[in-house]
Amino acid sequence: DGGITQSPKYLFRKEGQNVTLSCEQNLNHDAMYWYRQDPGQGLRLIYYSQIVNDFQKGDIAEGYSVSREKKESFPLTVTSAQKNPTAFYLCASSGPWGRNNEQFFGPGTRLTVL
Amino acid sequence: QKEVEQDPGPLSVPEGAIVSLNCTYSNSAFQYFMWYRQYSRKGPELLMYTYSSGNKEDGRFTAQVDKSSKYISLFIRDSQPSDSATYLCAAYSGGYNKLIFGAGTRLAVHP
Numbered sequence: 260d261g262g263i264t265q266s267p268k269y270l271f272r273k274e275g276q277n278v279t280l281s282c283e284q285n286l287n288h289d290a291m292y293w294y295r296q297d298p299g300q301g302l303r304l305i306y307y308s309q310i311v312n313d314f315q316k317g318d319i320a321e322g323y324s325v326s327r328e329k330k331e332s333f334p335l336t337v338t339s340a341q342k343n344p345t346a347f348y349l350c351a352s353s354g355p356w357g358r359n360n361e362q363f364f365g366p367g368t369r370l371t372v373l
Numbered sequence: 374q375k376e377v378e379q380d381p382g383p384l385s386v387p388e389g390a391i392v393s394l395n396c397t398y399s400n401s402a403f404q405y406f407m408w409y410r411q412y413s414r415k416g417p418e419l420l421m422y423t424y425s426s427g428n429k430e431d432g433r434f435t436a437q438v439d440k441s442s443k444y445i446s447l448f449i450r451d452s453q454p455s456d457s458a459t460y461l462c463a464a465y466s467g468g469y470n471k472l473i474f475g476a477g478t479r480l481a482v483h484p
Contacts, residue, residue, distance in 0.1 A: 263416075292471075299381050301461060301476040302417075317471070349416055360405055360465040362472060364416035 262286065263365035265350050270370045272337070272344065280335045280368045282350035289354065291333035292362060295319060296347040305348075308333055337370065345372045376400050377464050379475030388484050392449040396462035396475045399443065403464035403473075406438050408447045411459045411477065420460075421447065452482045 263284045272278045284291065290309050294302040304317030308327040322341025327333055333352075337344045347369050351362040379396045386392055394408075405424055409417035421436035423429045423445075429436045437446040445462055462475040 265416075299476055301379070302474040304471055307471065347414075351416075360472065361407070361419060361422060364409075364418065366416045367414070369414070 263350060263352055263363060265365040265368050267368060270368055272370060272372050274372060275339045277336055277338050280348055282333045282365060283331055284352045285331060286352055286354060288352035290352060292351040293335045294349045296349060344370055346370060376473045377462060377475040379462055379478055381476050381478060383479040383481060385481045386452055388452060388454060388482055390452050392452050392480060394447040394460050394478050396445045397443055398464050402466040405465040406445050407463045408436055409461040411461060417461055454482050454484055457481050
C-alpha cells in the first residue's frame with residue numbers, strides 16, 4: 260500500500276528545544292517537500308528536495324533544517340531559532356513520471372509549543 | 374499581493390446546492406492548476422488537475438481555468454455533507470518548480 264507517512268501525529272515541544280518530524284514515502288518519488296499550514300494562510304513551503312543529498316530553501320526556511328540521505332526519507336527539524344513553531348506540518352512528494360508537479364501529501368503532524 | 378488569492382470563507386450551503394469556489398492568480402507563467410480537498414486535521418488530497426485554459430469534469434466536480442482573466446474555479450454539483458472540507462487551489466510553473474497555494478476556502482454542506 261503506497262503512500263506517505265508522517266510521525267508523530269501530535270508533538271509537544273518546550274521552548275528552547277529542537278524537535279524532528281519524520282516523513283517517509285514508498286512511492287519511489289524523487290522530490291519531497293515540507294509545508295507549514297497556519298489558519299487562514301494556506302500552505303507555505305519550508306524546504307524541498309529534488310533528489311537525494313540535495314535540498315533547497317523554500318519561502319520560510321528560517322529556523323528549520325532538513326536532510327535527505329535516503330530517497331524514502333525527508334526529516335524536518337524545528338530548531339529553537341524558529342520563533343513561532345506552533346502549526347500543522349505537511350510533508351509531500353512528487354514523482355518523475357506523468358504529472359511530476361502533482362504532489363501527494365501525508366497526514367500531517369501538529370506541533371504545539373508549550 | 375499574493376500570487377494566488379482565495380476567499381477563505383466559510384461558505385455554508387444546503388445539501389444539493391451547486392457550489393462555486395474561486396481563485397485568482399497574478400503570474401501569467403502559471404500553466405498547471407490544481408484543486409485539493411482537505412478534511413479537518415488531515416493532509417490535502419488532489420481533487421482536480423488541469424492544464425491551461427478550459428474545463429475538466431470528473432463526476433460532480435468541474436474545474437475551470439480562464440487564463441485570459443487569471444481566474445480558476447471549482448464547481449460542485451449536488452453537494453453532499455461529505456463535501457464539507459477546506460478546498461485549496463494551487464498553481465504551478467515549471468520555471469518556479471513549486472506549487473503556489475491559495476489560503477483555502479472552508480465549505481460546510483448542511484443536510
